[in-house]
Amino acid sequence: MVVKAELEKLNIPYTYVKIGEANTIGEISQEQSEQLDIGLKKSGLLLMDDKRSILVEKIKSAIIELVHYTDDQIKVNLSDYLSEQLNHDYTYMANLFSEVKGTTIEKFYLTHKIERVKELIVYDELNLSEIAYKMHYSSVAHLSNQFKKYTGLTPSHFKKLKHKRRDTLEDV
Template sequence: MKIFIKNMVCIRCQMVVKSELDKLGLQYTDVKIGEANLRGNITAEQTEQLNTALKKSGLQLMDNKKSILVEKIKSAIIELVHYSEEQIKVNLSDYLSEKLNYDYTYLANLFSEVKGVTIEKFYLAHKIEKVKEMIVYDELSLTEISYRMQYSSVAHLSNQFKKITGLTPTHFKMLKNKRFRTLEDV
């Protein structure tokens, strides 16, 4: 039986879900971002206990089909941006349509209706968060970051970064460095 979980965005969330399933004695085959595959069925009482436990960690079971699909869209984007080492070879709309087996127009309209933001804006926000993370780790140049995040150029990355954060990547990096120097001097 497959259950769907709202607000699962990271590997720690998966660990929380596994832990709660273990505590309730519910066997599972796997736990992915946004869902868990259980062996056998789950009773109404177990469902309520699991949902109560998950809510304490900011997670929640879902049963509404539209909400489940929106969470699948979010999970697909989060996995793509934050956890996938490979770059997608097609555009985002084709990727989501293929992964979720729905027409992209339907996915885009549903997502906008439920979340109040477009899929593209959600995707760009996550890309910029990943870029910020890469800048903070200071292991890659902006050229390497722009290539890894599939920007056509450093200028394109810089323009989007500034549009979303209000800062250039270089200024963001300077602020990070200035903040860390100040903390070291304390």
Template structure:
């Protein structure tokens, strides 16, 4: 039985879900960002108790097919931006359509309806947040960050960064104490 979990966006979330599944006596085959495969069937009562436990940690079980798809879109973007260095070979719309096996227009409309923002803006916010993270680490030059994040140039990265944050990357780097957003709050 597959369950879908909202706001599950990092490795720590996966560890927390594994712990909660074990506490509720549920065996699982795997736990990935946004979902878990439970071995066998689970009673509604156990699912409700699991949901209560997950909500305490800021997570939540999902049952609506539309909400599940929106969460899958979010998780695919988060994985792409924050957890892989691979550049997609096609544009974002084709990548998401291929990965999730849905028409992009349908996904885009559903995403905007549910999240109140477009897929593209969500993607750009996450790219910007990842650039902030890399700037704060202070291990890479701006050119290396632009290359790593697959920007066509440093100027492109800088323009997009300034449009979203109101700061240039170098000004952001000077203001080391600028608060970053958590992934689930983007």
């Protein structure tokens, strides 16, 4: 809504606006770009026009959508999924992501999976077997091993803790 309002205020025609992306019709002037940037910053948003940064943000968004907001299991491996979703060679995306973020796509993905598992543990609506199934782990043991590797705690020990439960998505 904020992006649409700013585009309309500056009379910049667009075809669509969705989370993390807006497609404008034609070129926008330097002055319009600067005004848009100022307007977006007032709302805590950033204008990104660097193609590399945009692709990294699209990779992050695709992973976050997959892990946190979709219950579907992808039918292919993560590299094929991202290549298909973003229309780029995975090797290029992996190298770019590592260069920009200082971590691998796989590590980013697994970190988000563990954060989602933490969330499900805290909600206390599913047992560990159900969480493992929902998060597409091959077994509870696999989930527990990966959880311990990333958090230093077993899932049951984590559940007993009353503090330091989860990180925000922005901190992951």
